Amino acid sequence: MTQPNMETFVSLCKRRGFVFQSSEIYGGLGGFWDYGPLGVELKNNIKRNWWRSMVQLRDDVVGIETSIIMNPRVWEASGHIATFADPMSDCKDCKRRWRTDDIAINDKGERHCPECGGELTGARMFNLMFKTFVGPVEDEASVVYLRPETAQGMFVNFENVLTTTRRKLPFGIAQIGRSFRNEITPGNFIFRDREFEQMEMEYFVMPGTDEEWHDRWIEDRFNWWLALGVRNQNLRIREHTKEELSHYSKRTVDIEYDFPFAGFAEIEGIANRTDFDLKKHAEFAGRTLQYFDEATGQQVVPYVIEPAMGIDRCFLTLLIDSYAEEEVRGEKRTVLRLHHDLAPIKVAVLPLSRNEQLVPPARRVWDLLRPHFMTQYDDAQSIGRRYRRQDEIGTPYGVTIDFETLEDDAVTIRDRDSMEQSRVPIANLVPVLREKLDPSLPA
């Protein structure tokens, strides 16, 4: 299967309304992106699918949604204020600031300014958290941070969730929400953003069962990607080396995808965070964050397994992997073979032409379908071009209204992937489409 040329792909994303540059009319802002009319539907479908698989379908996970700005003590406890930083160097001549690791070392083992060749200062650590001030005074006491991960919102609510839901170990807390990292070198489209959205789940287990649960979650999460149709040959699992493990992690495994512009790179991490976070928050907040184990009569601090991913990168993965260019009867077609549950538009309503006899029944079919599925109506240009337009945005089914419809009250359903067509009475259209799209989805 083809992987897209990145330029073609980014252009499709803009042209069809998946992703726009943030504040584009002002020249944009590096590392910030907007989701257009189709992008927001795909993003919402990804989130709903994840929430359904992580929260609704499971008997052991609940969701929460915490604030982006939190009490800054949270980040002291988590270690982010001390360690969430990259090394930076300033040019002594032109005063520009660089990420030290990004500057090539010359044959004398020295780094010089890539802009002017000037001498650089030694590396200083630059914290990647965006900071702001809460309340009317801008001083050290009012500094707060935009969260760099949603995870801490779940750790500090461990006790609240435990008490209000009366859970027993093992149980998980899931969250979807925006995070912010002041990356020095954002790039590769929406691959590395400064503002991004995460889907994270903290799964609390009895110490000693953590390694087994870690393995189970790695398998579960890998299967989620496969279930969404991502091709096995483009995925791999990679163990973090001892050197790259985060300060809180005992073992971390990445699910990686083979990106056309970057090769294999992380799309989801599954970490064994041990009891690090709960213990740190207990220490900094001056309280106990424990679980009473009825079986042994002991208080324990649970271990945590965390599957975590960025939605923007997930979005990119799913779009790239579903992208195909094919030849059909001598003509090129571009098709997004998106999983039905992810497709932004489920059904396109297409009168054979913009004919005064065909448009009114086509509009009636649109009205019939809209309460049940995300639909799009299109009557501009030839039917062939409109099929191509729908293929290009991944719409699973096209419903065509033609002159026969005026006689038999039936329409033609066209399948995006097989391009096969079948005739269905309008009276059966909703249940037939529902069955085709996915009979297992909930009301």
Place this chain on the structure above:
Amino acid sequence: MTQPNMETFVSLCKRRGFVFQSSEIYGGLGGFWDYGPLGVELKNNIKRNWWRSMVQLRDDVVGIETSIIMNPRVWEASGHIATFADPMSDCKDCKRRWRTDDIAINDKGERHCPECGGELTGARMFNLMFKTFVGPVEDEASVVYLRPETAQGMFVNFENVLTTTRRKLPFGIAQIGRSFRNEITPGNFIFRDREFEQMEMEYFVMPGTDEEWHDRWIEDRFNWWLALGVRNQNLRIREHTKEELSHYSKRTVDIEYDFPFAGFAEIEGIANRTDFDLKKHAEFAGRTLQYFDEATGQQVVPYVIEPAMGIDRCFLTLLIDSYAEEEVRGEKRTVLRLHHDLAPIKVAVLPLSRNEQLVPPARRVWDLLRPHFMTQYDDAQSIGRRYRRQDEIGTPYGVTIDFETLEDDAVTIRDRDSMEQSRVPIANLVPVLREKLDPSLPA
């Protein structure tokens, strides 16, 4: 109907996992709140319902999702840097800072510090936008803001949406997302937050049709609140006076709710923003933001009607309005009569008791229902107490598994509102519940 005592209500919100104080274990942070396991489900249901009514069911509105941090020129153009400010005064003695309007005027017509009685400085304007720095250098050139409204993200994407969706006037752009305002006096629980979430829609119309569309949207939006079950006697519509109109507005109407702690207060605003925003962005970005009207062959700058609300306040309204305390056979019950589509949990699965014969079939019923509805399983304490617990969180239906179930493979469905019970074969349970919950909801 009863409106709740605020203290009782806030306590219920915490105790049952609707709303927690942000970073509570660190003493919280003023104006920031977290949504617990039930809160996040209710909030997601509100968002889905609004999106469905605003985007999916309409043929003239599309959604987008823009970044929280935008190019700062956006806020110059919109007027927020110049005018989005409150007057502040400092105490010359104790150095504390106050919102000038919040300080009582004494009989000499003067304001003194509420803390120490000291003399105050004259009022200076304090901008309510949170600011931060993007990139490695903290200076004036790197200042960016957290958006105080989602609206501008839609205005700056007007052209992108117009081009990619080939829309004709009138059409709308809808968005759901977090916004931030550094309020000097946040308060009344989640009524006025510093971090909050908005649902806004910008509806672009031909100039001259704006007043008619404004009236239609006021009616449409009022009906949305009624359709969700909010009682008419607690709602009213209020015209903004000339003095309180925003700088961009020709006319604004608020939908207000009669809050127990505050009396009538805004829950949604419907504003006629005229062509103010598009013209300002065209001016500041040095381009034309127009629409070509085929009928007249003219370029026009559309007018904008904007229905906008904060989800947190909507959440509070829906919870308060659905809250009831009743006497049932001599016992008090608290019930949330939430609209079915909003209830966090749709069905509770309740074995008559934690009996070894009843628990396995009850678990099987739970497994059967989970793919279709958000469900909760509960076997702790008496069945009466468990019904009360579910009433208190607004669960529309309880499914009870009893000893008869072992004979007849049927269960009892109990209705939250009427408390009536009916017997249903397990084989029919999913379609019966689906029909009861809402036959019109989409797959």
